[in-house]
Amino acid sequence: MKREPEERRPVLTDRFGRTIDYVRIAVTSACNLRCTYCLKDNAPAQTQRLASADAVRLIALLGGMGVKKIRFTGGEPLLHPSIAELVSIAKTTPGIDAVRITTNGVLLDRQLDALIGAGLDGVNLSLDTLDRDKFISITRRDRFEQVRNALDKLLATPGLTVKINTLMLRGINSDEIPAFVELTRSHDVTVRFMELQPFDDSQIWRTGRFMGAEMIRERLVGAYPELEAITGHSTEHYSFRLPGHRGSIAIIPAFSRNFCSSCSKLRITADAKLIGCLYHHESIDLAPALNGEMNEEEIKKRIIEAVQQKPKDGLKSSHDTAASSMSRIGG
Template sequence: MTRDAGQSRAELTDRFGRAVDYVRIAVTSACNLRCTYCLRDESEAPQKTRQLDAGDASRLIRVLAEMGVRKIRFTGGEPLLHPGIAELVSIAKTTPGIDTIRITTNGVLLDRQLDALVKAGLDGVNLSLDTLDREKFKSITRRDRFEQVRKALDRLLATSGLTVKINTLMLRGINSDEIPAFVELTRNHAVTVRFMELQPFDDRQIWRTGRFMGAEMIRERLVSACPELNAVTGHSTEHYSFRLPGHRGSIAIIPAFSRNFCNDCSKLRITADARLLACLYHHESIDLAPALKGEMNEEEIKKRIIEAVQQKPKDGLKSSHDTAASSMSRIGG
């Protein structure tokens, strides 16, 4: 490592010694689904959408890479609604210092865009999919798009060279009976199925309606359905990780609310309106819009990024006074 690279890495270390090398960029706040746990129906509460300009995103990625960021995840909203998403993947992939480019998507548009994304250098896809049943899908998302998403899932499972994860948000009494069906996907495919807790970023709709399903309850249901599970080591956010004998893939449980992962947090988030968030649970942010309008040079941009890193709390959940924040579509998933 050169002296300059070492200095850059040091710049993105927070007050508690955590190195920041991962940025999630919400390229748009728009979404083509209206999941009940995320957004109100647009007829009830229309919201202005934001979209990050491709040139602005490119500039930010270059500066972040110079400061030690190695992993970029494009999110939204639904990132595939951004007209330049494949271009953004290519830009990030060819930026010196960036090692990994991934995307989180609901899959509605993925089948038609997957080839271009892979060609651009995409390394991995997290597919947000809460049910394998068409009628439940319509009920959860308020849209009849299951066939498109199922086709995208099948394409993903057949595409080599991609890291594929399925994010399944568990809702008591809605999809809690589908654990065995999701686990079955790991039999013949090297996919990780991740059962996740609901977080309090639901546009203030169903968080307090009794649909929350905690990690321990998910684990109990999973072990009951699949008693031959073997524990394995997963990603730091995957509190429980398992594999079934003879299965190519793995299963994980992410206690997204009941257990926080602040001690290992290496992330920053950039919203579609160019605000930099150091912590998922904080409303405070740093406005990067002036920088993107050419009102700041790169050194000033770097100072703002360093400022954000130094604002990271030791424990964001405990220090947050209002966990019922806005929808994840506004924050960036």
């Protein structure tokens, strides 16, 4: 299928001149872990799932409006029964250049081959510890062996962009920085140490477990004074490489700093809500449009409306960020 030349593609631009070309689609709110910084162990079992037909329709519209990158999230996206098919459809949609997924890895070992066959470009593996007992404590589920197998398979897969998202929790996994850094020695992987955000179902945010980016950097540089600074992704405030290592290391200050000035994202939740900003609860309901009550032009108007609602600085203007779980926001 012939794609439009780059210069002829439409562009979504918000009120502040930011180009919106990246959409994160939560295909389900269900998750097979219960991480202490996300969901309570007794969280309601009722979940939402974005219908495949709705996802396909939205991807086609977004690709025609200038969106270049799709990331499937959740909940846990591998719980969606058609996830490989959705990857394939997104990958062959005109306008879409990159299709990636963020996963906790529990089901990845058995699904990775199908996802790669569908054209998947990259995987972000959410993994906070390399210790089985700590894994059970953090996730409240005994799934470490499955995730470790998935990690090993990812690291052995050529041509796939692999990032490990490690959320740092003071006194819990803060002693494991060297173990994660060691993964970059022989593998072309980016290990990303991340700050806790206040989207934890009111569980541990105020317990002193927060570990800021500066503290992470100090520990990292203290352990590895030979670190070389490099240029990373826009959200990777600090990026480093160790001499002789194939991979890289990054620090993402998800709370102490924000990246609103360069934000290029929209989010679609599993119940078809379109969110322009991670830190705001305002959303535009796409469900009526997807149920056939609106034509494509009207749906496009709703997407444009969400883009225009994006605040200049969402974190500063937010008044209530601690009420929601990231599983309900869509990653």
